[in-house]
Amino acid sequence: MTSSLTVVGQNHEPATIGGIVGAPPSARAEALVARAVTGPGAESVTMAAPFTGLRTAVLPQASDALTRAAFARARRAQPSWAATDVTQRQRILLRLHKLVLDRQREGLDLVQIESGKARLDAFDEISATALVADYYGRHSARLLAPRRAPGALPLLTRATHTRHPRGVVGIISPWNYPLALTAMDVLPALAAGNTVVQKPDNQTALSALWLRELADEAGLPTDAWQIVLGRGSVIGDAIVEESDYVCFTGSTPTGKRLASAIAGRLTGYSLELGGKNPMIVLPDADVAKAAAGAVTACFSSAGQLCVSVERIYVHDSIRDHFLAEFARRTRALRLGASLDYHADMGSLTTEEQLRAVSAHVADARDHGATVVTGGEPRPDIGPLFFEPTILTNVPERAAVFAEETFGPVVSVYGYTDVDEAVGKANETVFGLNASVWSRDTRRAREIAARLKAGTVNVNEGYAATFGTVGVPMGGMKDSGVGRRNGAEGLLKYTESQSIAVQRGLRLRPARGVPPALWTAALTAGLRVLRRLPGR
Template sequence: MTAEAIELEESVRARSDIISINPATLEEIGRAPNLSAAQVQQAVARARAAAQGWASLSFGERARYITRARQLLLEEQDEIVDLISNEVGKPRFESLVMEVFPVADLMEYFAAKSARLLRSERFTLSIFRNKVSQIDYRPLGVVGVISPWNYPFSIPMGGIVMALMAGNAVLLKPSEFTPLVGLKIGELFQESGLPEGVLQVLTGDGETGAALVDSPIDKIFFTGSVGAGRKVAEAAARKLMPVVLELGGKDAMIVCRDAPFERTVNGAVWGAFTNCGQACASVERLYVVEAIADKFIDAVVEKVKQLRVGIDTEHRIDIGSLANENQLRIVTEQVNDALAKGAIALTGGKPIEGLKGYFYEPTVLVNVDNSMRVMKEETFGPVLPIVVVKDEEEAIREANNSNYGLLASVWTKSIVRGRAIAERIEAGTVIINDVIYTHGACQTPWFGIKESGLGVTHSKHGLLEFVCLKHVNWDLLPLWWDLWWFPYSKWWYRLFKHLMSLLYRWRLKKIV
């Protein structure tokens, strides 16, 4: 055995497996390898070797693998739903509707549409009519996808499918809290017959993810916290590697005087508490105009008190556990900070003692202000702070008073009013009379501004993140000389000045 092989073997032995637990029961459900930096480098080499052959396939040939994987997903959906729910602690209905279902739709869409979305574009130039340009979209090569634990199936699958259809090899680094879901993703594509090395799953902790970012890949797609996203961006910047960052949110919900009342109440409760509030697009700040505030808050509190919290065994649970102990600590600290500064919990406000896992009571807070952490920092938990405002103008100002800008919602019976308010909200996406769901609509772009991220995922705009442009230019009719070539002269100088007058002063350009 070579010295290099011995060193690699010792490195592997020194890194114990990752233990995956069910956060609702705290029981171990499986283990996954904790890959070393050396193993990550080996995976990159395998991906690089596989990338060229994969890129040479047609869109139709790539689509066949995606379609096969989608069929396997449909056949194994109950098993996958159970795995997601066990690793994250969420109800199985949410695993099905917010993870498996949108992925099946996304796979069908990009398998069918990628060829058209990435079709070459050809055009003549506005002045140089003898010149023709063509834009082609080429695969990047090898891309890394680092995914979070809150939606461990739907988030990485979006990046993987788009990357594969664009012709790239992919290295997936799932969260250390949900490695088994990541491995299941790899199994789906392996069973579909995907060529070896085109998709590899790199389970591990933060060191594994850092090794992937430091490796010689072509682009990194990261979803996670702002703090971790900054570290990824800094590491990528040192080698001028492009990144797409989908980071946190502190999403605002504006409830106007004329909001459709029952729908808005239901939307507020679902938007704040689905996935136990662990969505970057969860409603984390709600601004309601004072004219309807009392009635609205009472209705929301009553709905929240009816939510069923616990371990999902018979499809009778609305809210599961938080995904890990650290998240429970963050939620508890933020609520305690708010209560200490004068906030009032109309319901909830503390961890649930009667359940073994990381459960927290669905909480509605009022009398909150911007001095409180719960109004400034991402909470990622089952907490809904409600602020009463004088009118929509105040609501807009408060909604924009944030370092985040991922998603917001406006609730009104008037689409005209809703669109006018949406235009003034500083967020990547603003939804009128609905919340969160557009992440599951793969035709729509998902992106943030401010500290909520860089780049786009989903839609044609997200697909374009997985390609690089190739521009080719040529003459329609070959000429022996161009007017701007050597030799220069005063005569040619005057001629070009006259040409500029014809084009821009006398508007000849519009005629031709």
Template sequence: MKRTNYKRLSVAALPADLETELRDLTTNARLHNLNDDYDGKRLDIEAPFLGETIGWVASGSAEDVTEAFRFARRAQQSWVHVPFAERKRIFRRFHDLVLKNSDLLCDMVQLETGKNRASSFDEVMDVANNARYYSNNVEKFMKPRKRASAMSIMAKSIEYRHPLGVVGQISPWNYPLSLGIGDAIPALIAGNAVVAKPDSATPFTSLLIFKLLFDAGLPRDLVQLVTGSGRVVGSAIADQCDFLMFTGSTATGKVLGEQVGRRLVGYSAELGGKNPLIIANDADISYAARGAVDACFSNSGQLCVSIERIYVERASYEDFVGTFSSRVQAMSLGSGFDWEIQMGSLASADQLATVEKYVEDAREKGANIICGGKKRPDLGPYFYEPTVLTDVPQDALLRTEEVFGPVVYIEPVDDLYDAIELANDTDYGLNASVFAADDTAWQIGPKIESGSVALNDGYTSSWAAIDNPMGGMKESGVSHRHGAEGLQKYTATQNVTSQRFMYFRGPESISRKTFSKIMLALLKSGKTFRLLP
């Protein structure tokens, strides 16, 4: 792995603005205006770069969640009557504040997660993109729509959309900015309130980004952030929300899905993945190797859509392995806020232990480690080298289980049919990637059982295509984010239909039998002449 000049970060090296913001957020860490006099249970927040505590937030209770819903429901009753024009102004101001404060936001994301600068900036761009898209399109997605009736002349039918009430959001630590507010934006602009639980490891990013939203004009009580454990706070949110948005593991997603299902409450979830990448013989191998580095090791591999297995047509296998491994070995690792660092830290001791477990299991069972495979305490407490394996045996855990770290294995295939079969041989179906000539890529992409497929890219192009809904197939998720569905899932549809000209079952002056014959004739002619929907 490339040796760098980057040193371990110290508290003294924190940017001044970040240090000030941290102090302010810690002083005001609260559940419903509980400040630093709060004497309940606290959660200490650690910076992975440092391995040191940087602040605390309160650890909420089920009672705190109930109080949060009380505030949110009251605020939502007023918010639902705010015109779309005003809602759009708020979120456009928010968009501008996100861009204005991009450096501070990147600093906070890095400090809480340990990721590199480029990965933190991805989150800033995503939030701004999200706010702009939904502020530009909310009226189109929410406007009443005329719908056809069985007898269009005799009835006028309109579909209305109404906000559901209070949306519950449970977000993860790996993208605390994008996922901390990205799903809340369409929920709020559609007219809902939100009660959100940020991950216990990354609450300050959520506190900071929602502070900017309040500065943009959003009513303060409309969003309630309740910090605490998933078992207590997350469960209480699932028990009281009108719709639940969850991003996290498949195991937890199943538990929450069952919980909200008992109340017949709507649910959207992005869950785990074991994402494949296919490289065809007609791919540009140098370009594919560069793309694969980003696909596998962005965010230190700690993202649901990260690539963890690569299938290469046999004629291109040696060329790709050599080119890819050379790029991986040249990657720069380090802590801090320098833009040139290509990969940062893992997020915690638990993540480091998980990655070590999977790699050592594969090594002991005979896998060949051609890059990485070691932790790097010289750079920080939770650093692990980007790791590439070949010859991974069938019984190795990482062959089928999600590692959620900077680990990928490469396998040759005889042809693209085999590659597609192996790509689909999983219980997951979140993301996939194909590097090939354009025609080949478009032939392969739709055949992969995955909610999103990026062609000649790892995942950023499909994620950034915000007008196109994305979610998981199989055990990788339920429902979608982005696009019209990303907002409309937070609404209830209402069918309002007016009968016109005569009673639907006919005038009283005509017998039921005669009227039925008339209707049969109309239905037959409607099919023949396409007069009916």
């Protein structure tokens, strides 16, 4: 199977961005690293590019004390930032939107070099970042504006619902989508008037630091957004203990441990965690379109996307046709390590992911699963490449059946009726994303509503909901708590406060008025209020 996959970018020197791919680190990389929090005696780690294994940057690692100092600076800066008119905060985001699009070539190079993904997948991050900046740059003032509510007594009770920033938000970001997820979490927190201390993953820290640099240029105050680099085992306690709200994206086990630690402080949090996302292909689906959509849904960013599809359920009447078309299109994917748009799929990002993916495929084989295509690492292309892989006949005892792979591996199953497919799709501890394919979009929407997932796409794998920033995104069950994007993605970073002013008539009987008479009059009034419009 390996020989049928096209390889691009071989036998060529790797492209570089000012030398970042090679060693020693370039001045450009050092300029970005200088924006991270550091101090005397800080330890450092050296990071490598997935495409080549060559050094990308030497990163200072914050200590517990340095991290707490960053929070102290953020706390001092927060009142001034919160007092900045929300329309001014919006203008900064809109300037950032322009800068991201204008400077996208460097951003694309950085994302590819640090994560190993193909350039088109890297552009998904540029576009998502721009969409988020634009959405909150245009809608934050409206979403945060005080709301009038009907008072207890018409004309006499004036009630207002207001929003206040929480204070300092701690954000822990993953390595797989370093630009998009940074933007989705950091920008609304800032728009709401909070300051932010972010810990991106070391592997993709330069991408987050690049966005921070553009935010500086857009006019963001220096201490409003600070980036600390380090391991969670060293600085995790400081983030939990110093934050007024914590936003985390990562694995379900880590998220559960983090939630337990946060609970003791009674502060808010949101968690986007793991997924084992299903795709249901109905018998009336356009097979060619569904197969093409499955290639994107399963193998974008080499499957290292929290909302990517790892399980496909195809009606038995079209299963063989779909599988043949899906396998054909998968074998046609071009694998490569070049900083251009020639490769369709890039590399895995870390050695840990390569081991995990290899172990899942090997275990599936051992349990009798069939490898339709792929199934092998490709060190001839780069140290962390793994072929896009389709499995069938996967038994329940195989690890890949229920566990998240987070790589370019998908299992295809048949079904006989829709209720069976829905049941199988929901038969998981996860509930992050799902996909339904049919020519009858009304029926597909009805089925989508039955799936226990935070986002469901019809005739798309994940991009329709991922790119629609105005609607919330997040998981059910073990896939997380809370949402990003949309109004919820902004308002979660605020404290809700209700203020009511009472005039004239009191809400208790005046002296000398018998309680029985008062309650009878109030009962009559409540009956009248029930019939008033707008209540």
